[in-house]
Each structure stands twice: as structure tokens, then as C-alpha cells.
Amino acid sequence: MTALFAAGTFTLPNAVVAILWIGVVAYAVFGGADFGSGFWDFLAGTPEKGAAARKRIDASIGPVWEANHVWLIFVLVYLWTAFPTAFAALVTATFVPLIGAAVGIILRGAAFALRKSSGSLRQARFFGITFALSSVVTPFFFGAIAGAVASGRVPLDGQTDAWSVWLTPTSMLGGVLAVGVCAWLAGVFLAADAHRDGQPELAKSFTTRALVTGVVVGAISLVGIVILETDAPTLADGLERSGAPFVIVSGLGGLAAMWFLRQGEPGRARVPAAIAVVAIVVGWGAGQYPWILVDTIEIDEAAGARSTLWGLIIAFVFAGTVAVPPLIWMLRLSGVGSLSVGEARPDSSYAKLKALAPDDT
Amino acid sequence: MSSLALVSSLSLDISVSLPDSTPVFANENLIYARWLMAFSLGFHIVLSCFGVAFPALIYLAHRRGLKHDDHDALMLARRWAKAAAVLFAIGAVSGTLLSFEMGLLWPGLMGTFGDVIGLAFALEGIFFFLEAIFLGVYLYGWRGLPAKLHLLTLVPIAVSGVFGTFFILTVNAWMNSPAGFDIEHFQQTGEVIDIDPWAAMFNQSTLPQFLHMLPATYLVTGFLVASVYAVGILRGRDDRLHRLGLTIGFAVAAVAAPIQIVTGDLAARNVAENQPIKFAAMELIEETTTGVPFTIGGLIIDGEKVGAIEIPNGTSLLQDFDPNSTMEGLDSVPEELQPPVNVVRIAFQLMIVIGMGLLTLVVWGAFVRWRKGDLPLSNKWFLRALVVAGPASVLAMEAGWTTTEVGRQPWIARDVMLVADAVTTREGIAGLLIGLIVLYSGLASASIIVLKAMSARWRRGEDPPAPYGPMPLEIDEPEADPEPDLVDA
Numbered sequence: 001m002t003a004l005f006a007a008g009t010f011t012l013p014n015a016v017v018a019i020l021w022i023g024v025v026a027y028a029v030f031g032g033a034d035f036g037s038g039f040w041d042f043l044a045g046t047p048e049k050g051a052a053a054r055k056r057i058d059a060s061i062g063p064v065w066e067a068n069h070v071w072l073i074f075v076l077v078y079l080w081t082a083f084p085t086a087f088a089a090l091v092t093a094t095f096v097p098l099i100g101a102a103v104g105i106i107l108r109g110a111a112f113a114l115r116k117s118s119g120s121l122r123q124a125r126f127f128g129i130t131f132a133l134s135s136v137v138t139p140f141f142f143g144a145i146a147g148a149v150a151s152g153r154v155p156l157d158g159q160t161d162a163w164s165v166w167l168t169p170t171s172m173l174g175g176v177l178a179v180g181v182c183a184w185l186a187g188v189f190l191a192a193d194a195h196r197d198g199q200p201e202l203a204k205s206f207t208t209r210a211l212v213t214g215v216v217v218g219a220i221s222l223v224g225i226v227i228l229e230t231d232a233p234t235l236a237d238g239l240e241r242s243g244a245p246f247v248i249v250s251g252l253g254g255l256a257a258m259w260f261l262r263q264g265e266p267g268r269a270r271v272p273a274a275i276a277v278v279a280i281v282v283g284w285g286a287g288q289y290p291w292i293l294v295d296t297i298e299i300d301e302a303a304g305a306r307s308t309l310w311g312l313i314i315a316f317v318f319a320g321t322v323a324v325p326p327l328i329w330m331l332r333l334s335g336v337g338s339l340s341v342g343e344a345r346p347d348s349s350y351a352k353l354k355a356l357a358p359d360d361t
Numbered sequence: 362m363s364s365l366a367l368v369s370s371l372s373l374d375i376s377v378s379l380p381d382s383t384p385v386f387a388n389e390n391l392i393y394a395r396w397l398m399a400f401s402l403g404f405h406i407v408l409s410c411f412g413v414a415f416p417a418l419i420y421l422a423h424r425r426g427l428k429h430d431d432h433d434a435l436m437l438a439r440r441w442a443k444a445a446a447v448l449f450a451i452g453a454v455s456g457t458l459l460s461f462e463m464g465l466l467w468p469g470l471m472g473t474f475g476d477v478i479g480l481a482f483a484l485e486g487i488f489f490f491l492e493a494i495f496l497g498v499y500l501y502g503w504r505g506l507p508a509k510l511h512l513l514t515l516v517p518i519a520v521s522g523v524f525g526t527f528f529i530l531t532v533n534a535w536m537n538s539p540a541g542f543d544i545e546h547f548q549q550t551g552e553v554i555d556i557d558p559w560a561a562m563f564n565q566s567t568l569p570q571f572l573h574m575l576p577a578t579y580l581v582t583g584f585l586v587a588s589v590y591a592v593g594i595l596r597g598r599d600d601r602l603h604r605l606g607l608t609i610g611f612a613v614a615a616v617a618a619p620i621q622i623v624t625g626d627l628a629a630r631n632v633a634e635n636q637p638i639k640f641a642a643m644e645l646i647e648e649t650t651t652g653v654p655f656t657i658g659g660l661i662i663d664g665e666k667v668g669a670i671e672i673p674n675g676t677s678l679l680q681d682f683d684p685n686s687t688m689e690g691l692d693s694v695p696e697e698l699q700p701p702v703n704v705v706r707i708a709f710q711l712m713i714v715i716g717m718g719l720l721t722l723v724v725w726g727a728f729v730r731w732r733k734g735d736l737p738l739s740n741k742w743f744l745r746a747l748v749v750a751g752p753a754s755v756l757a758m759e760a761g762w763t764t765t766e767v768g769r770q771p772w773i774a775r776d777v778m779l780v781a782d783a784v785t786t787r788e789g790i791a792g793l794l795i796g797l798i799v800l801y802s803g804l805a806s807a808s809i810i811v812l813k814a815m816s817a818r819w820r821r822g823e824d825p826p827a828p829y830g831p832m833p834l835e836i837d838e839p840e841a842d843p844e845p846d847l848v849d850a
């Protein structure tokens with residue numbers, strides 16, 4: 001294995017970047033769907049009208065959002081450990097949107113947890129709006145940060161104007177696309193969950209929303225090509241070369257998902273929708289390879305100590321062994337509805353609790 | 362890089378006085394950045410104590426409930442789980458903010474040493490991942506999982522908390538006792554070579570700090586839980602549920618308290634050995650002397666020790682088992698490199714006084730239980746002491762951290778990098794500090810309001826407001842059942 005790394009293009013830093021990118025992809029898919037759910041929560045309407053949709057959203061993301069959120073930590077930590085100088089440059093340059101994202105994350109996680117237990121409808125509404133707004137703001141800022149990197153605006157010393165580095169066409173495109181993709185993905189997932197749990201009305205309304213968002217996101221992506229050509233030429237160039245196959249796969253995945261949605265089979269739209277997101281994020285990575293910060297520093301140059309990179313690989317393998325099986329278990333439990341509402345099974349803790357106090361009705 | 366020159370001269374043991382033109386705290390952001398970091402950490406640490414130790418308490422209650430068909434115990438587990446959902450969520454987001462802040466506020470540290478200390482964060486992340494996964498399953502598994510499996514999901518949560526604490530603490534320990542790279546080479550050239558991330562992780566402070574922090578999480582959580590139920594009992598809700606909740610909290614804290622003190626002694630010995638300047642601040646040793654007295658109370662005002670009671674040769678004897686041992690005093694480094702001595706001193710003494718007080722309380726409770734078979738739960742003074750014990754243990758923990766962190770000043774990594782060289786160049790940190798104080802105050806109040814509303818609802822046997830609640834209306838308990846007040850303390 002060491003020989004392979006020594007031999008040439010597939011260097012040790014490249015391996016770590018690949019791992020890092022797995023984290024980015026996972027966060028985009030899982031975290032993205034959670035953020036998007038907040039978007040739909042926001043648009044669900046009055047408490048009475050939106051009750052069903054909001055319950056659906058709570059039940060769908062409640063058990064999983066904290067785990068999904070850890071992917072972000074994973075990405076941050078791998079970035080600063082493997083590429084310390086690039087990390088320091090990035091955070092210093094994109095200080096403002098990072099703070100925006102941090103505040104968004106705090107408000108969102110806290111408000112989501114608090115809403116479930118609030119004492120009154122007024123409180124619940126307040127937390128609900130906070131949750132929803134921060135769910136929209138956060139991916140926007142992440143997209144904007146990605147835009148700053150992709151358009152080559154992060155210098156190695158991080159010393160840029162705090163605003164002009166991200167108030168740019170590419171960053172705005174990144175932000176809007178991030179919000180749109182999250183919303184689309186969440187629409188698909190929520191439609192599928194509703195469909196599975198026998199809520200045809202809800203399934204239909206989320207399907208409609210996903211269809212509309214899908215069209216909008218598609219249109220923005222087309223406009224995006226023009227923006228990247230002028231504002232982020234290095235990335236645009238890469239996307240036309242090594243990134244191209246992924247962009248195509250992403251497009252096909254998106255179309256397939258839309259087709260299943262139209263057919264009224266949201267359950268089947270999930271996989272192609274996820275593929276679409278995975279492919280576009282991988283395509284972005286391929287497009288900007290070998291830069292870690294576009295036009296500033298390449299992956300191999302930015303990499304930290306080899307002993308630490310090996311440590312990160314060991315940590316990744318370790319994570320794969322100890323954390324992925326439970327993760328899959330959890331996603332499956334949640335997928336078959338064991339973690340949502342429904343009837344309590346007779347041997348559950350809840351049934352036991354009630355059996356112990358039979359007069360308790 | 363003026364401070365680098367300073368560092369290298371230090372390592373050669375030449376005491377220098379700093380040139381006037383380059384004060385250590387050149388960057389005016391520094392003070393705000395430090396307060397920002399301290400405030401976010403001080404907030405996170407309380408919630409993370411619950412993250413680490415609460416699963417164990419819930420496990421005890423849940424297991425009792427299943428094993429002995431104990432309705433009250435099972436009910437406790439269910440309520441604690443609901444409270445935990447809120448506390449853990451806020452713990453997770455406040456921890457995420459910390460990760461951001463490591464980079465945002467201290468790019469000099471992370472940019473230079475990211476590959477030295479980062480691996481610990483990565484490993485920590487794995488355990489947070491496990492914790493979050495099983496937490497999701499436990500919190501939402503009340504109806505859909507077989508009870509035994511459901512109970513078992515608490516075990517990996519509790520175990521992950523222990524490992525997570527270990528790995529994050531290695532980072533802090535590294536800041537106190539840097540290791541895992543060629544320190545001398547760095548001090549001379551500012552270049553980090555010969556990196557060994559594992560050696561960085563297992564540095565000289567790791568074990569003592571971990572062994573001292575871990576029981577602290579149990580101590581704090583146990584006493585806070587006991588506090589809450591003590592308030593309830595004092596307010597007349599004296600039923601079996603309250604007594605059981607109090608007893609479980611107390612039992613956990615009682616196990617942790619003596620360990621806390623023994624490992625505190627271990628920590629102090631380690632500091633004396635490896636971080637002499639911090640120790641000098643903790644013990645008010647102004648000058649390097651032989652036969653250091655043990656000092657009770659006291660502060661340093663205008664360079665004079667005031668209000669202290671001294672036991673001759675005490676500290677030398679305690680630390681080195683030799684009444685005439687020599688210890689470094691604050692004066693062994695230039696003033697610019699001394700920590701703010703009184704802050705460290707007060708914090709350290711506060712921790713010890715509270716620690717001793719908590720131990721006394723534990724001994725009292727344990728003694729009565731040994732003689733009479735039950736805690737003195739009808740003794741109002743015992744209950745009142747317990748009410749105070751929760752917040753007091755939090756205070757002790759915050760004081761302990763203040764000792765550790767302020768005692769290291771002005772270094773972010775002792776003898777290796779100054780805080781001033783690590784801080785960001787971005788302006789406006791003061792604004793962020795104000796923003797965060799507002800945000801966290803709001804968050805803390807919101808959580809308290811919600812937890813209170815939750816417990817009031819339990820008392821009335823009501824359900825969450827329907828339009829937003831995820832669960833169908835559920836009946837938790839008989840109407841008349843008086844309920845624990847979760848946050849009255």
C-alpha cells in the first residue's frame with residue numbers, strides 16, 4: 001500500500017482527501033436532507049394546516065439529526081488535522097460566513113430539540129420559526145464558503161477583505177444551490193417517508209414540492225454554468241474535464257428521481273436523488289483537483305505530517321468498523337419505522353411502563 | 362515572531378526581559394477571544410457532563426424498572442430521557458461551536474499544530490458519532506424496540522462518553538504539556554518536525570487530567586439530579602419517585618466524590634512536577650525557595666502575600682515528601698510570563714473547599730444509610746445541603762478549569778506558543794463575544810423554561826401541544842401523581 005502511495009498520483013494526502021470528501025458527501029446527503037426539512041417546516045403554513053407536515057418532519061429527522069450532524073465535525077477535524085495551513089487560511093478568510101453557519105447550527109439544533117418539548121403553542125411556534133429559518137441560513141453560508149474556495153479567493157495567509165471574499169457570484173450561486181438542493185432532497189425523502197407510513201395526502205404534497213424545487217434547482221444549475229465560466233474559471237475548466245462524468249451522472253440521477261416522483265413512487269426516487277447529490281459533490285471535488293484551495297495551494301503541498309495522515313487513515317478504518325454498522329442499523333430502524341410513532345410493541349419499554357400502572361389511561 | 366525569539370531564549374534558560382516595543386499582548390482582540398473561548402467552554406462543559414454521565418443514571422433507573430417491575434424507576438428513566446434529549450442537543454451544538462472556534466479564534470495554534478493534536482479530535486469525533494447514533498435509537502426506541510435491547514443501547518452511549526472525554530482531554534493536556542514533535546527545534550526555528558500524533562495524545566498531563574475530569578462529570582450530574590429532587594421533596598412532593606431519583610443521583614455522586622479528591626491530588630502532583638509556574642500560582646510561591654510552606658487562604662497584592670496562614674514546610678512535605686525540597690517560584694520567569702496569580706489561587710482554593718464540602722456531605726449520607734438503611738431524606742438540612750451541592754459541584758468544576766487554563770497563561774501551549782501568537786487577526790471579536798453572551802443566555806433561559814414546562818406538564822399529566830409535537834398524545838402517569846421539578850434548583 002505504501003508503495004502504491006509512493007508510486008505516483010495516488011499519494012497519501014490524496015487518500016486522506018478522499019476520506020475527507022466522503023465526509024463532505026455524507027454531510028451533503030444526510031445533513032442536507034435535515035436542513036431541507038427545516039425549509040419545508042417553514043413553508044408548512046399555520047399551526048393547524050401545517051401540523052401534519054411538521055409532525056412528519058419531526059418524526060423523520062428526530063432520531064437521526066444528531067448523528068447526521070457529526071459529519072460536519074468529521075469534515076472540520078479532518079481538514080484541520082490533515083491540512084492545517086489550508087484550514088487556518090480558510091477559516092480566517094471566510095470568517096464571516098463561518099460565524100453565520102455556526103450561529104445557524106446552534107439555533108437550529110437547539111430550537112429543534114426545544115420545540116418538541118415546549119410548554120405552549122406560542123413557544124413551539126417561536127422555536128419552530130427559529131429552527132426553520134436557521135435551517136435555510138446555514139446551508140446558504142456553507143455554500144458561500146464553498147464558493148469562496150472554488151473561485152480561488154482564499155489566499156494562503158487568509159488575509160482578505162472579510163466581505164468581498166464571499167459576496168461574489170460564485171458564492172451566491174453556491175449558497176442558493178445548497179439551499180435548493182437541501183430542499184429538494186428533503187422533499188423527496190419526506191415524500192417517501194410519508195408514503196411508507198401510509199400518509200398519501202402528505203406524500204402527495206411533498207411530491208409536488210419536490211417536483212417544483214427540482215425544476216428550480218435544475219434551472220439555477222444551468223445559469224450556474226455561465227457564472228462559473230466567468231467567476232471561477234479553474235473550477236469550470238475542471239468540471240468540463242474530469243468532473244464532466246459526475247456532472248452527467250448527477251443530471252441523470254436528478255431526472256430519474258423526478259420521473260419516479262411523477263409516477264407517484266417517491267420511495268423509489270430516494271436512491272437516484274441521493275446519487276444526484278453524491279455525484280455533484282464528487283464532481284466538484286474532481287473538478288477542483290488537485291487544488292485544496294483553488295489557485296492557492298495544492299493537496300500535496302498543504303498536507304501535514306505523514307505520521308498524522310496515517311493516523312487519520314487508521315481512525316477512518318476504525319470508524320468504519322465501529323461506527324458504520326450501528327449507523328446502518330439506526331438508519332434501518334428508522335427506515336422501517338421502529339423509531340417513529342405508531343403502536344408500541346408488546347415487549348417494549350413503553351408497554352411495560354403502561355402495564356405497570358394499568359389504571360393509567 | 363518576536364515571541365519565538367523569546368521562547369528560544371527561554372529554552373536556553375537565559376531570562377530575558379521583553380523589549381518594550383513588543384508587548385506579549387499586542388493584539389487587542391486577544392482579551393475578547395479568550396473570554397469568548399472561556400465562555401463557550403464554560404457553557405459546553407456543563408452540558409457535556411450530562412452527555413457523559415446522564416446515560417449511566419438513566420441506565421440505573423431503567424434497569425431497575427425492568428428488573429424489579431418498578432414503575433417509578435421506569436418513569437424516571439423515561440423522564441430523564443426526555444430531559445436528556447434537550448440537554449444533549451444543546452451539548453452537541455455548543456460543542457460544534459467550539460470546533461469552529463478552535464479555528465476561527467486560534468488559527469495560529471491550529472495552523473501550526475493541527476497535525477500534531479488533530480488526531481485526538483478525529484478519534485473523539487468517532488465516539489460522538491456512536492453516542493449520537495445510539496442516543497437517537499434510545500430516545501426514539503421506547504415503543505419500537507424490545508425492552509431489553511432498548512435498555513442495552515444506553516451502554517454504548519455511556520462508554521462513548523468516556524472515550525470522547527478522554528480524547529478531548531488529551532488536547533487540553535497537550536496544551537499544558539506539549540509533546541509529540543521536536544520542541545527544541547520548534548523553539549529555535551518555528552518549524553514543526555518529527556511529528557508523532559500518538560505521543561502528543563499520551564502526554565504527561567493526559568492521565569491525571571482524564572482521571573480527574575471523568576469522575577467530575579459523574580459528580581456534577583449526580584449532584585445536579587439529586588439537587589432537583591431535593592427541591593421537589595422540600596416543596597412537599599415527597600413521594601417514592603422523588604426519593605428514588607434523589608437516591609440514584611446521590612449514589613452516583615457518592616462514588617465519584619472520593620475518586621475526585623484522590624485524582625485531584627494526583628493532578629496537583631503532576632502540575633507540581635511538570636508545570637511549576639502554574640503550581641507556584643496555585644500555591645502562592647512567589648520566590649524559588651527551599652522548604653515551601655503550605656499556604657491556606659491569602660492573595661498576592663502589590664507583590665505582597667496577604668491574609669495567608671502558613672504551615673512551615675507543608676507544601677514541600679506534601680508534594681515531595683521532603684520538608685526541605687526546593688520549588689520554583691513565580692519569580693523564576695519574567696513577569697510577562699507569569700499567570701494572573703490571584704485568579705488561579707482563588708479558583709484552586711474554591712475547588713478544594715467545595716470538594717471537601719461535597720465529600721463531607723457524601724460521608725454524612727453514606728453513614729446514615731449504613732446505620733439506618735436509608736438516606737436521611739427526612740432531615741431538612743440534609744436536603745438543603747443537597748440543593749446547594751448541585752450548583753456547588755458545577756462551580757468547583759468551573760473553578761478547576763479556571764485553574765488549569767488561567768494557570769497556563771500567557772501560553773496557549775506551555776513554553777511553546779503564546780496565546781498572543783495563536784489568536785486570529787480578524788477584528789470584531791468583542792462584538793462576537795457580546796453576541797454569544799446574548800445567544801447563550803437566550804438558549805439557557807429557553808431550555809430552563811422548556812424543562813420547567815415539561816415537568817409542570819408531567820405534574821398535571823398533560824401532553825405536548827399537538828400541532829408541533831411528534832408523538833401522538835401519550836399518557837405518562839396518573840393525573841394526581843405529583844411530579845419532579847426538573848429545573849427548580
Ligand code: HDD
Pocket residue numbers: 537566569570571573574577580581621622624625626628629630632712713714715716717719754755757758759760761762763764765766
Ligand atoms: C467537580 C468538581 C471538582 C472537585 C470537587 C475537584 N476538582 Fe480539581 N478539577 C476539576 C474538578 C474538580 C476539573 C474541572 O475537572 C479540572 C479542570 C481540568 C481537569 O482536568 O480537571 C480540575 C483540575 C484540577 C487541577 C489542575 C490540573 C492541571 O492543570 O493539570 C488540580 C491540581 C486539581 N484539580 C486538584 C484538585 C484537588 C486537590 C481537589 C480536592 C479537593 C479537587 N481538585 C477537587
Ligand code: HEM
Pocket residue numbers: 395396398399402403404406467529530532533759762763766767769770772773774780
Ligand atoms: C478539553 C478541552 C479544552 C480545550 C482544548 C481548551 C482550549 C482552550 C484554548 C485554545 C483557549 C484559548 C487560549 C488560552 O487562553 O490559553 C482556552 C482558554 C480558556 N479555557 Fe480552555 N479548553 C478546554 C477546556 C476548558 C473548559 C471545560 C473550561 C471551563 C470553564 C475552560 C476554560 C478556559 C478559560 C477560562 C480560558 C481563558 C484563560 C484566560 O484567558 O486567562 N477550558 N482553552
Ligand code: HEM
Pocket residue numbers: 066069070073402405406408409410411412413448449450451452453454455456457458459460463489490492493522525526529530574
Ligand atoms: C473537557 C472538556 C469536554 C468534554 C468532557 C466534552 C464532552 C462532550 C460530550 C459528552 C459531548 C456529546 C454531546 C452531549 O451529549 O452533550 C460533546 C459534544 C461535542 N463537543 Fe465537547 N467536550 C469537551 C470539550 C470540547 C472541546 C474543547 C471541543 C472542541 C474544540 C468540543 C467539541 C465538541 C463537539 C464538536 C461536540 C458535538 C458532537 C455532536 O455533534 O454530537 N468539546 N462534548
